[in-house]
Amino acid sequence: MTIPAQAITTRRIAKDVLELHVGPQHPGSGHMRFVIRLDGDIMVEVDPDIGFVHRTMEKLAENREWLKAQPLFERMAILDAANVTIGYFLALEKLLDIEPPPRAKYIRTILCEISRIASHLYGFGILGIFLGHSTAYMWFFGDREVFIELAERLTGQRLTYSFFLPGGVRRDIPTGFKDDFEKAARYIEKRLKEYEAIFMNNPVIRVRVEGVGVLTKDMAVRLGVVGPNARASGVKHDIRVEEPYDAYPELDFEVPVYKEGDALARFLQRVDEIRESLKIIRQALKAMPNGPIIHERYLRMYTKVMKEVLETQGRAKIPAAMINLRPPAGEAYARAEAARGEYFYYLVSNGGTKPYRARVVSPSFRNVLLFKYLMPGYRLADFPAIYGSLDYFPPEADR
Amino acid sequence: MGVIATLIDLLMWPPVFYLVIFPGFIFTFVLLIILIWAERKVAGRIQMRYGPLEISPRLAGALQLVADLLRYLTQEIIIPRRADRFPYFIAPIAAFVLGMLPIVAIPFSPHYYPIPMNDSILIAAALTTIPPLLTILAGWASNNKFSVIGGARESYLTAAYEAVILISIASIVLAYSTLDFTKAVMLQEQITWGILLNPIAALAMLVGIMMATSRFPFEIVEAEPEVVMGPYTEYSGIMYGLCMGISYVRMFVYNLIFTLLFLGGWHPAGLISTGSFVVDSILVPGAIVATKAIVLSLVMVFARSVYGRYRIDQALAAGWGFWFVIALLSLVVSIGVKAIIGWRA
Numbered sequence: 001m002t003i004p005a006q007a008i009t010t011r012r013i014a015k016d017v018l019e020l021h022v023g024p025q026h027p028g029s030g031h032m033r034f035v036i037r038l039d040g041d042i043m044v045e046v047d048p049d050i051g052f053v054h055r056t057m058e059k060l061a062e063n064r065e066w067l068k069a070q071p072l073f074e075r076m077a078i079l080d081a082a083n084v085t086i087g088y089f090l091a092l093e094k095l096l097d098i099e100p101p102p103r104a105k106y107i108r109t110i111l112c113e114i115s116r117i118a119s120h121l122y123g124f125g126i127l128g129i130f131l132g133h134s135t136a137y138m139w140f141f142g143d144r145e146v147f148i149e150l151a152e153r154l155t156g157q158r159l160t161y162s163f164f165l166p167g168g169v170r171r172d173i174p175t176g177f178k179d180d181f182e183k184a185a186r187y188i189e190k191r192l193k194e195y196e197a198i199f200m201n202n203p204v205i206r207v208r209v210e211g212v213g214v215l216t217k218d219m220a221v222r223l224g225v226v227g228p229n230a231r232a233s234g235v236k237h238d239i240r241v242e243e244p245y246d247a248y249p250e251l252d253f254e255v256p257v258y259k260e261g262d263a264l265a266r267f268l269q270r271v272d273e274i275r276e277s278l279k280i281i282r283q284a285l286k287a288m289p290n291g292p293i294i295h296e297r298y299l300r301m302y303t304k305v306m307k308e309v310l311e312t313q314g315r316a317k318i319p320a321a322m323i324n325l326r327p328p329a330g331e332a333y334a335r336a337e338a339a340r341g342e343y344f345y346y347l348v349s350n351g352g353t354k355p356y357r358a359r360v361v362s363p364s365f366r367n368v369l370l371f372k373y374l375m376p377g378y379r380l381a382d383f384p385a386i387y388g389s390l391d392y393f394p395p396e397a398d399r
Numbered sequence: 400m401g402v403i404a405t406l407i408d409l410l411m412w413p414p415v416f417y418l419v420i421f422p423g424f425i426f427t428f429v430l431l432i433i434l435i436w437a438e439r440k441v442a443g444r445i446q447m448r449y450g451p452l453e454i455s456p457r458l459a460g461a462l463q464l465v466a467d468l469l470r471y472l473t474q475e476i477i478i479p480r481r482a483d484r485f486p487y488f489i490a491p492i493a494a495f496v497l498g499m500l501p502i503v504a505i506p507f508s509p510h511y512y513p514i515p516m517n518d519s520i521l522i523a524a525a526l527t528t529i530p531p532l533l534t535i536l537a538g539w540a541s542n543n544k545f546s547v548i549g550g551a552r553e554s555y556l557t558a559a560y561e562a563v564i565l566i567s568i569a570s571i572v573l574a575y576s577t578l579d580f581t582k583a584v585m586l587q588e589q590i591t592w593g594i595l596l597n598p599i600a601a602l603a604m605l606v607g608i609m610m611a612t613s614r615f616p617f618e619i620v621e622a623e624p625e626v627v628m629g630p631y632t633e634y635s636g637i638m639y640g641l642c643m644g645i646s647y648v649r650m651f652v653y654n655l656i657f658t659l660l661f662l663g664g665w666h667p668a669g670l671i672s673t674g675s676f677v678v679d680s681i682l683v684p685g686a687i688v689a690t691k692a693i694v695l696s697l698v699m700v701f702a703r704s705v706y707g708r709y710r711i712d713q714a715l716a717a718g719w720g721f722w723f724v725i726a727l728l729s730l731v732v733s734i735g736v737k738a739i740i741g742w743r744a
Binding site for chain 1: 442445446447448544545548615616618619622623624625626627703704705706707708709710711712713
């Protein structure tokens with residue numbers, strides 16, 4: 001078989017440059033490939049090659065009912081399921097022109113922040129093992145379990161909650177949840193101090209991350225970086241503040257910002273975010289009003305048995321009309337701040353039971369560019385340090 | 400009579416017995432199993448998990464390594480098509496065996512050694528420098544970019560740590576004025592342990608050993624997220640098992656040398672006397688030396704629970720810029736020590 005000449009592209013590699021293919025089968029690559037060109041031990045060029053875990057999520061969403069897109073989109077970043085899907089429901093509620101009752105908003109915010117803490121701890125664990133610190137890896141992953149179990153108490157699921165409904169949530173806060181959370185919060189606050197001793201202030205870790213992978217504020221803005229990575233470079237950009245949704249406008253919290261922009265700042269920024277998240281959940285549990293957890297439009301459709309379940313067990317059943325949801329024709333967008341940055345959802349409805357178009361822009365997709373611009377000039381051994389500090393998650397970028 | 404008796408005779412012939420059974424291959428192998436098990440158990444304890452437990456739960460998973468090795472034995476050995484076959488095959492095997500070879504020069508008691516020699520310290524130190532060459536060879540023969548990078552890292556680090564280790568050994572030898580392990584230990588029994596005579600040399604050698612055997616924070620050659628498995632990336636099956644064992648064997652051998660030079664060797668053994676030659680001259684001193692070396696090895700593997708890994712340039716800067724200077728300084732200390740104790744020795 002002959003291949004037409006124009007189908008073959010050749011690329012000239014500079015002399016004395018070693019081309020290294022890291023991934024997709026490599027312990028330090030994740031579900032993607034990096035083409036690294038090395039001059040000695042220095043990286044001169046890094047090409048992130050994405051798409052290895054592309055699952056056509058946007059197209060799949062067009063082929064299933066509105067509500068069934070939730071378990072699908074959760075799989076973009078399964079470790080941060082609540083924050084990933086909240087944007088979809090915000091957009092859908094705009095299409096339906098409804099707003100969830102206040103109690104449901106607070107419950108949503110609580111779950112989102114639990115999810116954020118768990119996701120950050122996951123990212124720390126990856127950074128830990130990339131720097132060869134197996135104890136940090138095990139500790140972070142072990143302590144993440146506390147928040148996964150907290151979410152399980154609330155939603156009945158460890159990771160893929162499928163907890164939100166258009167105009168509400170599936171379950172009310174269980175009894176004793178406040179005490180459980182207080183226990184978890186005290187535990188993680190104690191542990192954060194221990195992490196400082198063994199990981200953050202560990203001299204070996206410190207020299208590996210300090211001044212490595214510096215992202216200047218100017219560059220962060222120019223590349224359109226979002227989330228903790230931007231905030232660690234001095235860009236105060238947080239959707240929870242700029243376009244507040246759910247219970248965030250009523251809660252008092254700060255957005256931690258660091259100026260340094262190196263791997264250490266990105267890590268410390270996330271540590272501060274965990275502290276802020278604990279603050280948010282504490283406030284939300286205290287300020288949470290009583291009332292229904294689902295919009296009255298759907299409450300009216302409830303049968304007697306469904307109402308009984310809601311009142312006695314605090315579980316909101318899904319009425320038949322919600323499965324065959326038909327939002328009026330139109331389009332809507334929503335933004336939400338996930339653990340890794342801003343999620344953008346754009347939905348188009350033609351009045352049918354399925355979305356006409358569902359478009360998602362995920363934070364990892366926007367941050368993947370950093371690999372190309374942040375790596376050159378550093379040593380090969382800095383590659384995992386920078387990668388770990390970016391908290392990049394390939395399935396989220398590929399969708 | 401015949402073959403079996405001849406074989407037993409051969410095994411009981413002192414040089415063979417020494418190299419194959421105690422403290423040679425079999426003894427080291429058993430210690431290796433205990434050492435790796437202890438490492439994994441201690442790390443598990445720190446890291447909120449059990450460590451090995453599935454195989455032999457009653458022994459707290461102590462047989463896990465044996466099970467792993469049996470699995471390695473039954474695994475297919477895949478040879479890359481482009482590998483240079485002969486060096487590829489020979490490198491890990493030779494590195495493992497040569498890593499154990501310095502034992503020929505290491506006495507376990509004043510009366511128990513394979514070959515009587517006057518320059519045993521020199522021979523042991525010289526033999527420890529061979530395995531890194533074979534590691535570099537393994538990386539080169541694999542014909543894989545990650546292996547080559549790993550081999551290059553090993554070659555840089557070898558130069559850095561070997562200078563530190565050899566100068567530390569030279570400085571303590573200067574203080575003892577002998578190249579014989581037995582005399583060095585006897586001298587320590589008279590005066591005091593080497594670690595007190597020249598603590599700086601001891602410290603420099605400890606760090607050098609950790610660098611030499613890629614213990615954390617110097618686990619740079621096989622850094623997983625960067626170079627997969629370094630020089631051993633292309634090995635599979637029992638060859639991979641051998642590669643994993645090389646650094647442990649080398650660490651144990653280095654620690655034996657350290658024990659004899661700095662920790663007084665079989666020092667308190669002279670206090671025990673039962674009248675039996677085997678107990679007094681082989682078992683008790685041997686157990687003391689092995690215990691000291693094992694405890695030291697455990698301290699070294701414990702570092703992996705506390706530290707991450709350095710970058711290669713940071714490790715080299717530490718090796719040449721700091722520990723090399725410290726090792727040179729220990730020479731001065733030894734001269735001072737010699738001036739003080741010289742009249743006694």
